[in-house]
Amino acid sequence: MADKTILNEKSIEFLTKYLNNPAPTGYEWSSQKIWMDYLKPYVDTFITDTYGSAVGVINPDAKYKVVIEGHADEISWYVNYITDNGLIYVIRNGGSDHQIAPSKVVNIHTKNSIVKGVFGWPAIHTRDKSKEESPKPDNIFIDCGCTTKEEVEALGIHVGCVITYPDEFHVLNGNKFVCRALDNRMGGFMIAEVARLLHENGKKLPFGLYITNSVQEEIGLRGAEMITQTIKPNVAIVTDVTHDTTTPMIDQKKEGHLELGKGPVVAYAPAVQQKLRDLVIASAESKNIPFQRSALSRATGTDTDAFAYSNGGVASALISLPLRYMHTTVEMVHRDDVENVIKMIYETLLNIKEGETFSYFN
Numbered sequence: 001m002a003d004k005t006i007l008n009e010k011s012i013e014f015l016t017k018y019l020n021n022p023a024p025t026g027y028e029w030s031s032q033k034i035w036m037d038y039l040k041p042y043v044d045t046f047i048t049d050t051y052g053s054a055v056g057v058i059n060p061d062a063k064y065k066v067v068i069e070g071h072a073d074e075i076s077w078y079v080n081y082i083t084d085n086g087l088i089y090v091i092r093n094g095g096s097d098h099q100i101a102p103s104k105v106v107n108i109h110t111k112n113s114i115v116k117g118v119f120g121w122p123a124i125h126t127r128d129k130s131k132e133e134s135p136k137p138d139n140i141f142i143d144c145g146c147t148t149k150e151e152v153e154a155l156g157i158h159v160g161c162v163i164t165y166p167d168e169f170h171v172l173n174g175n176k177f178v179c180r181a182l183d184n185r186m187g188g189f190m191i192a193e194v195a196r197l198l199h200e201n202g203k204k205l206p207f208g209l210y211i212t213n214s215v216q217e218e219i220g221l222r223g224a225e226m227i228t229q230t231i232k233p234n235v236a237i238v239t240d241v242t243h244d245t246t247t248p249m250i251d252q253k254k255e256g257h258l259e260l261g262k263g264p265v266v267a268y269a270p271a272v273q274q275k276l277r278d279l280v281i282a283s284a285e286s287k288n289i290p291f292q293r294s295a296l297s298r299a300t301g302t303d304t305d306a307f308a309y310s311n312g313g314v315a316s317a318l319i320s321l322p323l324r325y326m327h328t329t330v331e332m333v334h335r336d337d338v339e340n341v342i343k344m345i346y347e348t349l350l351n352i353k354e355g356e357t358f359s360y361f362n
Contacts, residue, residue: 006197006339014038015189019169019179022107024076024162025094028052028215031072035188035213042195043211052215053227056195062208064354067236068194068345069224069303070187071217074180075327077163079108082153086146088117092137093162094218097327101140104329106163108144110156117144117163167329175335176260182331186321186338187239188213193342194349206354207234217303224306228314235276235315235352236307237345241333242267242294242320256294260322260334263290264341267318269300271308275358276317283347289340294320315358319344 007015018038023031032054036046043056054072075094082088088108092098102121107114120143121135133139142163146152169179177186191211198205210231215223217240228236242265245255258265266281284291299305300318308316321341324332 006342007193007335011193011196014192015177016169018189019181019185022076022109022164023072023074023181023185024109024164025073025216025218027109027162028072031185032213032215035072035192039192039195039211042192042199047210047230049227049230051223051226053223054213055227055231056211058195058198058209058211059205060208062206062354064207065210065231065233065235066205066207066349066352067210067212067228067231067233067307068191068349069212069214069236069238069307070189070191070240071184071214071223071303072188073215073218073223074164074183074185075218077106079157079159079161079163081159082149082157084149086144086148086152087120088142088144088152088157089138090140090142090163095327098137098140099135100328102135105166106142107166108142108157109162109164112156115144115155115157117142165329172332176332177335177338178330178332180329180331182323182333183241183326184217184239186241186333190239190321190338190342191345194345197342197346198349203350205349207352209349214303221303221306224303225310228307228310232311233307233314235356235358236304237276237280237317237319237348238302238304238307239319239321239341239345240302240304241323241326241331243326244322244324247324258292258294258322260324260332261336262322263292264337264344265292265294265320265322267294267296267300267304267320269296269304269318270298271300271305272317273308273315273358275360276315279351280317280319280344280348283351284344287343287347289343289347291340291344292322
């Protein structure tokens with residue numbers, strides 16, 4: 001793991017394909033298949049469940065089980081109401097940001113095809129500047145070029161159709177990855193890269209490793225709640241994104257100081273098991289992997305909470321990737337941070353002993 005650059009051309013090809021494919025909450029299957037196809041050479045078998053979580057398993061017969069986890073779903077919208085003159089009103093599927101919606105192109109997913117539309121907004125010339133309205137969930141709407149409800153329905157659009165943004169992956173200034181859904185498709189990417197490195201470096205683990213890509217995190221950690229009951233792990237290392245707090249209009253006294261390019265973020269929170277976190281930090285320090293720290297309050301708001309409080313208690317840690325502009329279509333991460341999250345998880349796995357309880361009472 002001495003090489004600075006661990007992502008290769010195949011990695012970036014996979015990342016591009018994986019990010020560009022839509023995976024709204026509740027509809028993650030096609031993206032999961034892309035992920036599983038990439039992971040297949042590096043694992044012994046797969047587990048999948050009814051709602052679409054996918055797990056690549058190394059050493060499936062081992063009794064001691066370690067999970068490394070990300071989540072696969074992205075925020076989106078649902079068609080909620082179609083007006084008589086062919087406009088579409090929406091509700092959230094996850095934490096979609098209503099303020100960025102106006103003027104965005106959207107993909108409306110129907111049974112047979114994707115229908116294009118746009119979030120419309122009144123022109124600046126027509127708005128009353130003395131009482132300017134801001135975008136809100138109840139006043140944003142989609143125009144798909146129809147003039148009647150019947151025209152809309154003829155396109156295959158109905159209440160319940162899911163709506164995503166088409167914005168695709170690109171790189172800024174050589175080292176900033178930008179796309180919608182980096183939260184948290186980057187997690188699935190990074191844990192897949194850990195599996196690749198273990199395979200390519202010939203590392204044999206003394207436990208079962210469950211590379212877990214959960215669904216439905218964006219609506220309450222639901223996929224992780226289900227899959228942890230299936231796996232029944234002893235240890236869980238979760239990766240998600242967290243906020244870069246150095247951009248305008250963020251209060252660092254409230255959010256802390258976290259920055260792109262300064263390394264993965266190790267979480268301090270009640271759900272984070274202290275001895276496991278200490279092992280993560282020691283593993284990073286032993287390999288000079290830069291990292292940052294973040295203090296969280298009652299909950300992490302990530303799948304860490306679902307794993308930690310399952311099955312009578314699972315030793316869990318959270319390693320986060322700093323990200324700018326969360327829940328927008330231009331989410332941004334630093335390539336160096338991506339590589340260092342991969343390295344941190346990889347090195348931590350190599351330091352976990354079979355049967356380790358992480359108990360405070362040993």
